[in-house]
Structures are given as C-alpha cells and as structure tokens.
Amino acid sequence: MDYRLYYSAGACSMAVHIVLEEIGVPFAVREVSVARGENRRADYLAINPKGFVPALEISGEPKILTELPAILVYLARRYPEAGLLPHSSAIDEARVLEWLVWLVGWVHGVGYGEIWRPERFSAQDTSPHEALGANGRRVVQEAYAKIEHTLADGRTWAAASGYSIVDPFLLVLYRWGNRIGLPMRTHYAAWTALTGRILERSAVQRVLEREGVAIE
Numbered sequence: 060m061d062y063r064l065y066y067s068a069g070a071c072s073m074a075v076h077i078v079l080e081e082i083g084v085p086f087a088v089r090e091v092s093v094a095r096g097e098n099r100r101a102d103y104l105a106i107n108p109k110g111f112v113p114a115l116e117i118s119g120e121p122k123i124l125t126e127l128p129a130i131l132v133y134l135a136r137r138y139p140e141a142g143l144l145p146h147s148s149a150i151d152e153a154r155v156l157e158w159l160v161w162l163v164g165w166v167h168g169v170g171y172g173e174i175w176r177p178e179r180f181s182a183q184d185t186s187p188h189e190a191l192g193a194n195g196r197r198v199v200q201e202a203y204a205k206i207e208h209t210l211a212d213g214r215t216w217a218a219a220s221g222y223s224i225v226d227p228f229l230l231v232l233y234r235w236g237n238r239i240g241l242p243m244r245t246h247y248a249a250w251t252a253l254t255g256r257i258l259e260r261s262a263v264q265r266v267l268e269r270e271g272v273a274i275e
C-alpha cells in the first residue's frame with residue numbers, strides 16, 4: 060500500500076480522502092474518531108503527536124505527513140496527471156493556494172475553532188467560551204458570504220483553472236455549515252450548485268459511502 064490516511068468521518072481529513080480517490084493510487088485508511096476522542100489516545104499520539112487528523116503515512120517516508128494544505132499540495136504535485144493543482148502558470152497555482160490557505164487557516168482554524176474548540180483560545184479560563192463561539196459564527200458567516208459571492212460569478216469549480224484540491228474541502232465546509240444550522244440550500248445557491256457538481260463525481264461518492272457521511 061502506498062499510503063495510509065488517518066481520518067475522522069466528515070472531518071477536514073475527508074478532503075484528503077477524496078483527493079486520494081480522485082488520484083486513484085492504492086491507499087489504506089484508519090479511522091481515528093475525533094467525536095470519540097480517539098485522536099487524543101496514546102496509540103494515535105505515538106503516530107501523530109499533534110493529535111489531529113488528517114495524517115498521511117507515505118510508503119518509504121519515515122515521518123508521517125501532517126497539516127491539511129501540506130498533504131493536499133504534496134498529493135497534487137506528486138500526481139500532476141490528476142490535474143488537481145495547475146502547474147502551467149504560477150498565478151493559477153497561487154490562486155488555488157490562496158483559497159486553501161484562507162479556508163484552512165481562517166475559516167476552519169479560527170471560525171470553526173472558536174465554535175467547536177474554544178478551549179484552544181482560552182484553555183484555563185472558560186468564561187469567554189460563549190463569546191468565542193459567537194465570534195466564530197460571525198467569522199464563518201462573513202466568510203461564507205464571501206465564498207458564495209465568489210462562486211456566483213458563473214465559474215464551474217472554486218478555482219477558475221478547474222477542479223482542484225480546493226473543491227473537496229469546500230464540500231466539507233458546506234456540510235459543516237449545515238451542522239451549525241446555516242441555511243446552506245436556501246442562502247448559498249452558487250455553493251449548493253457547486254456541491255451538486257462535486258457530488259456527481261464517483262470518487263466523492265465512494266468516500267462519502269466509506270466514511271458513512273451524508274450531505275444535506
């Protein structure tokens with residue numbers, strides 16, 4: 060097996076799972092359920108001391124690869140024939156990275172971090188947790204309005220250059236929007252249409268089935 064992906068169902072790791080399927084390379088998966096706290100257990104910390112998913116074991120590479128953008132870019136560059144990161148022009152590649160870094164660092168890291176993991180921002184003092192959650196919702200809603208505005212210009216995929224490593228992560232974030240009660244279908248028409256196109260892809264369907272995840 061060339062790769063082993065450590066994932067949690069429906070987590071950001073699902074973007075890597077989809078990219079592995081899109082590429083069509085042999086890989087194994089091991090579920091590390093965040094909901095059950097398996098990412099904090101000693102057996103997983105021995106594999107990935109950071110205690111997060113995704114993490115990717117690469118055959119012949121002694122050290123596990125972590126951090127969502129690093130893993131996605133690594134896979135896309137290692138398999139350029141899959142066309143998931145444009146190589147023809149520096150600006151097209153930068154546009155994909157511009158999406159990815161903002162979605163991972165700001166929307167996921169800050170927005171959803173404040174909503175679901177306020178202790179990351181205030182570990183000892185829990186009194187600001189409610190305010191952090193409210194701020195996280197504001198960050199996510201403002202970002203989602205920007206995403207919708209960008210997608211509404213008639214493009215087929217997130218990046219003008221074509222389907223890329225960004226689209227699977229937008230699928231994850233669309234689902235998370237539903238999870239926090241945002242009216243995704245009614246208020247985000249362009250993003251809903253993009254989601255429909257992503258869901259038509261057989262690689263995506265295989266991953267949703269394997270992870271047991273549905274997109275509302």
Ligand SMILES: N[C@@H](CCC(=O)N[C@@H](CS)C(=O)NCC(=O)O)C(=O)O
Pocket residue numbers: 067070071072093098110111112113125126127128163176
């Ligand atoms: N910086 C990491 C963050 C990954 C991350 O936050 N993963 C979440 C799942 S979406 C996780 O493992 N959470 C475990 C926890 O919060 O305990 C990356 O980009 O890969």
